[in-house]
Each structure stands twice: as structure tokens, then as C-alpha cells.
Amino acid sequence: MGINIKDILIRPATKTDLPKLAEFLQILVETERPFDPTLKEGEIFYYDIEKLIEDKATEILVIDLDDQVIGCGYAQIRAAKAYEKHESFGYLGFMFVSPEFRANGLNRLLLNDLKKWVLSQGITEVRLEVYHDNETAVKAYEKAGFKKLITTMRCDIG
Template sequence: MNINIRKATEKDFPAIFGLIQELAEFENGLDKVSNTLEQMYEQKDCFDCYVAETNDDEIVGMALYFFTYYTWVGKSFYLEDLYVKEAWRGKGLGTQLMDKMIEIAKAENCKRFRLQVLHWNEPAIKLYEKSGFTVDKTWYNCDIHSL
């Protein structure tokens, strides 16, 4: 079956939101998801997304990203989520999505490409290292969730 990697549109938001929830469940954090589909529509200018779509129009993967600025390097690319449905893993979709993200970051002249990965997600770590990432274990996440 052929897979098409294409830029997402608003009509894809329900499927993307479903993938976000699947990812949260996979990461044992579904209870931490406070985003909503309505919020995605309201904040659509804050992110971009590419989807992996079958020739049956089923969205089976996604890569959601945004641009940011890091004072030490300048304009940067931040990959918030890369997710492929379980039944489609191991078929190269993650690599195809990652290649597209790297292509976009280069085309946008980004000086850094950053993402986060859970320490126990070995398949993702292997994909990222294969793509050229260095896994840095020295920084901690610091968040405020109730603004």
C-alpha cells in the first residue's frame, strides 16, 4: 500500500487529535491532555503538521511542529510530536515523516532541530539517532500547566 506524506489541513484536525490522544495513551499520559479539538482550530496558526495517509484516505501517522527561537543559535525547528499508529510501525513511515521534517527545517534555514523523547521509548530513540540526532540527557523539563 502506498503512503502519501502531505501537509495537513483543518479537515484533518479530528484525525490528528485522535493520533494525539493515541500518543498520550502510549506515553501513559492521557490524563494530562487538556487540549481539545476546538482549541486546535482556535490556535491553528501556532503549529503546522504533516500526515501519513494511505491510498484509502486513512491518516495513520503525523508529525506536528512549530518554529521557535533559541538565543544561542537563532531560528529553530521544534518537532512536538511524531506518531505512527501501532499497526503501521516498522514500515518506514516514521523515517518518511522525519525526512520531511528535516527537509522543512533545512528549507526554512533553521539552525537547530529539537524534539523530546521519553527515556524508555527505545524505538523512537533509535529512529532519532538514525536521523542524526544526539540524545542529550542533561536538561530537565520545567513546565507551568495552569496559566
């Protein structure tokens, strides 16, 4: 579905967005299930969205098209490990665009606005996590300038 970028508003999330954001989170969980055999069955809440909206160290943005929320993502300032060069970094998460609106450059717009917010906090390091086998997402993030840093490995020894 082609959309006019001029009709897009990227804005901070509010509590009125909570029902839609909760819906997005469950769609995201279902999308990630095939990549992660450790996820429990049923509804999963990776984080408390309302608390993230209230948190001063977090900026949740939504993609608004004609007063309809069609995507979201957050940036959060996190402390770096003592041995890293930087004291803190911006962590990006909850990156989601409704399937019918994908391939319109919306994730790129959202990433750019989240990066701007992190920069406004005086921070230049940005990180995110993506499932290794989620090739579509990996390619999208590489196109946005991200590089692979570490791979988490697991083994079920039961």
C-alpha cells in the same frame, strides 16, 4: 503490515484532519503515560492542533495512505536561548504512526519531510523531546541522526 511506499502521500494537515489528529493525540498520551507519572488522568491536549495548522511558524504533516490518515508530526520554528549559537531552531513534535503501520519506514519519511521544511525556513538546527525510557523511540531518533543533549530529572519530595 507491509505497505507500498508509492501509495504513501505526506501532505500538510488540513482542518478536515482534525478528528483523526485528535484521536492520534489521545493514543500518543496513553502511550506516554507509563513514562511520565506527572500526567493528569483523562484526556490531555498537549497543544491546540487547529491553531498549529493555522500557525505560519508550524508545519503539521500527515501520512496519507489511500485517503486514510495513518500518521502525523509537526515542525515548529522556535527562538533559541540568548546564549545559544543559533537564533532559532526547528522543534519536532506530535510524531505518531498508527501501530499497525509501524516498522515500514514511515516515521523516517515523515522526519525527512519535516527536516526539509525546516531547512526551507533557513534553519539547520532541529530538536525534539523523547522520554528517556522510551527506548524504541530513542533508538529510532538516534538512527535518524539525533543525539542526546540534556536529561530532565525530577524528584517527588512529597
